[in-house]
Amino acid sequence: MAASISAHSYYIDSVNRIIKTQALQESIKADVCIIGAGYTGLSAALELAQAGYKVVVLEAETIGYGASGRNGGQICTGFSPGQSRLEAQLGKADAKRCFDLAEESKRLLVDRIANHKIDCDLQWGYLHCVPKPHQFKDLEAWAEEYETLGYGGNTLLTKHELEQKLGSTAYHGALRESHAGHIHPLNYCLGLADAAIKAGATIYESSAAMDINTGTSPFAITAKGRVDAKFMIIAGNAYLGKTVKPLYGRIMPVASYIVATEPLGENRAKSLIKDNEAVANTNFIVDYYRRSADHRMLFGGRASYSTMDPANLLQSMRKRMTSVFPQLDDVELTHAWGGFIAITSNRLPDCGRLSPTVFYAHGYSGQGVALSGLYGKLMAEAVRGTAERFDLLAKVKHLPFPGGTLRTPILVAAMMYYRLKDALA
Ligand SMILES: Cc1cc2nc3c(=O)[nH]c(=O)nc-3n(C[C@H](O)[C@H](O)[C@H](O)COP(=O)(O)OP(=O)(O)OC[C@H]3O[C@@H](n4cnc5c(N)ncnc54)[C@H](O)[C@@H]3O)c2cc1C
Incomplete structure (x- = not known):
């Protein structure tokens, strides 16, 4: 499924470490078998390896491929959908606990970057920009919600104030967060993999789990090997496809695309995003962008x-x-790539157990x-016998996506609806 979406990113051309591991060639036993070497799987692998578990990670392609x-x-x-959907399902108190866990996920990221000396260009600051004047009131409500949740460091910027920080007249104001930001995602992922390997985890690349048994004695079979484990963690996300049938309808892969410009030089890059924040508009079909460490626009x-x-792709992204x-009309676009985002029907993450x-x-x-990273850590906690925090997040209910021949047409119609909604907002 994934092969047709461009994988050659600017990130691949700017990695600061190379990790190459072998494919699985034999039958082995492990305490925990993890499917997928993205942030979720690697986070769980790091936690469990540090706790002394024998951890095996199977990755279909390469570390960070997804x-x-x-x-x-x-x-x-x-x-993603804000607090109200969580509150409707879990009530205010548990929804607040979930928000606190999401805040913990940022601290976890920062701690790991520091503890494992992961060089990944961490920057703080985030601008949420509104495309229409009347949407400023949504930002005010958002700021108020953050205040109620005890999440500080946010500033509302008028159109004029925003234009002092962003070289664009496209927006009508912004909410600026101090405690959100950006990283080089692949360098972070490789750093996490390195930390997991140093802690004792074994990662097998080019080792797609083609048959995954999710019973109480789980195992995974690859082209040339097999892993039998006491526990299994499935972290294949949008790239898992139909391999684990009960998970297939729970998410939908949606492709999103990014382009990188040629290096613009520090001054020109600063004239676009003065204080190097991450930026996004507030549309459902969102534009998201930032500067790179070598002064490109991504x-x-x-x-x-x-x-x-x-x-x-290049033409439409340039537009x-x-x-x-x-x-930026005159600049060269040096890279264009895409990837699959896994969405759920209510845009809240989905986690749970397929067997004990x-x-x-x-x-x-x-x-x-x-x-x-947090969900990976909480699955590791659950393996270790403390599932209270995992179970809180697992309480969130999701409607499955339609299967069969209706799946794609219904989703295409949904996308058209959201495009229209953004246009008419
Ligand atoms: C273009 C794009 C832009 C995004 N932008 C942002 C952003 O700015 N901010 C943000 O917060 N989130 C963003 N996201 C989402 C974010 O990247 C993901 O939520 C996150 O990386 C998920 O990590 P993961 O480990 O769960 O999954 P993945 O990183 O997708 O990893 C899953 C891995 O499992 C492997 N795999 C699948 N099936 C098997 C199998 N059968 N056997 C072995 N291995 C298997 C895959 O090869 C893959 O490497 C974006 C996603 C995309 C695609």
Whole structure:
């Protein structure tokens, strides 16, 4: 499924370490078998290896091949749909505990970067920009909600104030967060993998689990090997496809795309985003962008249910970028790539058990850079016998996506609806 979406990113050309591991070639036993070497799987692997478990990670392609090595790098706050959906399901008190866990996910990321000396260009500051004047009131409500949740450090910026910080006249104000930001996602992922390996985990690349048994004595079979384990953690997210049938309908892969400009030089890059924040608009089909450490613009957006790269990707991404920054019309786009975001029907992450010894987490709905690390850690806690925090998040209910021949047409219709909603907002 994934092969047709461009994988060659700017991140691959700017990695600061190379990790190459062997494919699994034999039958082995482990305490824990983890499927997928993205943030979720590696986070669980690190925690469990540090606790002395024999951990084996099976990765179909290479470490960070999935969303973790391709994303926008934006460290976001809370959950994709906001608090109200959580409150409706869990009540205010438990929803607040979930928000606190999401805050913990950012601290976890920061601690890991510091403890394992992961060089991944961490930057703080996030601008949420509104495309329409009347949407400023939504930002005021958002700021108030954060205040109620005890989450500080936020500032409302008028159009004029925003234009002192952002070289664009496309917006009508912004909410600036001090405690959200951005990283180089692949370098963070590789750093996490390195830490997990140093803690004793074994990662097998080019080792797709083709048959995964999720019973109480779980095992996974690859082309040339097999892992029997006491516990299994499934962290294949949007790239898992139909391998684990009960998980297939719980998420939907949505493609999102990013382009990188040529290096613009420090001054020109600063004239676009003066204080190096992560930036996103507040549309459902969001534009998200930021500066890179070598002064490029990395501009992401679009959304598609197709598994094929759009024919006019560079052109359409240039159009999106120059609608915000017309002054970038003359720059060369050196990279364009895409990846699959796993969304759930209510845009809240989905986690649970397939048997008493098999755990899964996925569906961060475009907001997994920080959250996925936490879900990995909570699955590790559950393996170790303390599942209270995992079980709180597992209480969130999700409607499955439709299966069969209706799946794609219904989702395409949903996407058209959201495009229209953004246009008419
Ligand atoms: C283009 C794009 C932009 C994004 N931007 C942001 C952003 O700015 N901020 C944010 O918070 N989130 C963002 N996200 C989402 C974020 O990247 C993900 O939520 C997060 O990386 C999920 O991590 P993961 O480990 O669960 O999954 P993944 O990183 O997708 O890892 C899953 C891994 O499992 C492997 N796998 C799958 N099936 C098997 C199998 N059968 N056997 C072995 N291995 C298997 C895959 O090869 C893959 O490497 C973005 C995602 C994309 C695609």
